[in-house]
Amino acid sequence: NAGVTQTPKFRVLKTGQSMTLLCAQDMNHEYMYWYRQDPGMGLRLIHYSVGEGTTAKGEVPDGYNVSRLKKQNFLLGLESAAPSQTSVYFCASSSGLAGVRTGELFFGEGSRLTVL
Amino acid sequence: GENVEQHPSTLSVQEGDSAVIKCTYSDSASNYFPWYKQELGKGPQLIIDIRSNVGEKKDQRIAVTLNKTAKHFSLHITETQPEDSAVYFCAASIEAAGNKLTFGGGTRVLVKP
Numbered sequence: 001n002a003g004v005t006q007t008p009k010f011r012v013l014k015t016g017q018s019m020t021l022l023c024a025q026d027m028n029h030e031y032m033y034w035y036r037q038d039p040g041m042g043l044r045l046i047h048y049s050v051g052e053g054t055t056a057k058g059e060v061p062d063g064y065n066v067s068r069l070k071k072q073n074f075l076l077g078l079e080s081a082a083p084s085q086t087s088v089y090f091c092a093s094s095s096g097l098a099g100v101r102t103g104e105l106f107f108g109e110g111s112r113l114t115v116l
Numbered sequence: 117g118e119n120v121e122q123h124p125s126t127l128s129v130q131e132g133d134s135a136v137i138k139c140t141y142s143d144s145a146s147n148y149f150p151w152y153k154q155e156l157g158k159g160p161q162l163i164i165d166i167r168s169n170v171g172e173k174k175d176q177r178i179a180v181t182l183n184k185t186a187k188h189f190s191l192h193i194t195e196t197q198p199e200d201s202a203v204y205f206c207a208a209s210i211e212a213a214g215n216k217l218t219f220g221g222g223t224r225v226l227v228k229p
Contacts, residue, residue, distance in 0.1 A: 004159070031215060040125065042205055042219035043160070058216065059117065090159055094215050103148045103215050107159030 002026055006091050006108035013081045013115045021076040021111050023091030030096035032074040033058075033105065034066060036087040043090060049074055050096060081115045088112050118143040120208050122220025130228055135193040137223045139206035142187065148211040149182060149189045154203045154222075163204075164191070167211070196227045 004025045013019055023032065030051050035043040045058030047066040055066045063085060065077045074093075078085060089112075092105040119142040129135050141149075147168040152160035166173045166180045166189065173180050177196075182189040193200055203224050207217040 033216075035219075040221050042120075042122070042221045043217075044219070045216055048216060059218070092159075096215065103150060103165060103209065103211050103217075104162045105150075105152075105160075105215070105217060107161070109157070109159050 004091055004093055004106050004108040006089075006111045008111060009109070010112050011114070013078075013113065015082060015115060017081050018077070018079050019081065019113075020078075021089055021091075021113075023074045023076070023108060025072055025074075025091075025093040025106070027093060027095075027106065028071070029093035029106070030071075031094045032068065033092045033094075034064070034074065034076045035090045035092065036060065037090060037110070038087050046076065046089075081113075083115045086113060086115045118146060118208055118218040120206060120218050120220040122206050122223060124223060125221060126224045126226070128226045128228060129196050131196060131198060133196055135196055135200070135225055135227075137191045137204055137206065137225075138188060139190070139208075139220050140186075140188040141208040141218075143208070143210075144184075144187065145210050146208040148209045148215070149180070150207050150217070151180060151191050152205045152207065152219075154205065156202075160205055193225075196225075198227050198229055201225055201227045
């Protein structure tokens with residue numbers, strides 16, 4: 001059981017290039033999230049999804065787009081990368097089942113992105 | 117939106133001593149307060165959580181307390197061990213609203229043998 005898998009784990013981009021981070025979960029979770037982690041700032045929510053075909057903005061959505069075409073996958077796209085997007089990106093998922101009082105997020109191992 | 121502040125940012129303790137990390141939150145509607153532990157090179161992992169209908173919860177050497185009136189909550193680790201060395205994050209959310217967690221800035225805990 002893999003849990004939450006992120007690809008790629010490392011990537012170096014030049015300013016203006018585009019790329020997509022892929023997140024896959026095998027736990028049949030409804031909710032999925034993309035966070036970025038920067039030193040001293042904890043994890044900040046970029047975008048999230050409460051089900052297949054839905055997406056919503058989080059705290060820091062500018063410069064990113066997402067898609068959730070399949071329940072198990074959540075893609076994070078950078079259309080024109082900027083140095084300010086240098087960060088470690090974490091995908092997470094949670095059950096989200098109605099009536100189930102579980103708030104636990106399951107995180108992937110992170111994707112380190114450097115924009116030169 | 118919610119704002120979570122966490123202190124201290126770094127904490128060094130001797131093995132066997134206790135460690136305490138404190139967080140405050142701003143949104144009185146928040147009702148779910150988890151704590152995550154992040155080891156080097158890995159994603160955060162839930163270690164304990166507390167909901168607004170209780171004031172304290174324990175799990176072996178770990179305990180959390182919540183003061184809803186003052187809008188603060190704390191993590192207590194007793195009898196610390198070297199494997200407790202990690203970065204700890206507190207978070208807050210309104211559990212029914214998509215479970216969007218707002219995280220504190222993190223505390224790097226170092227347990228010295």
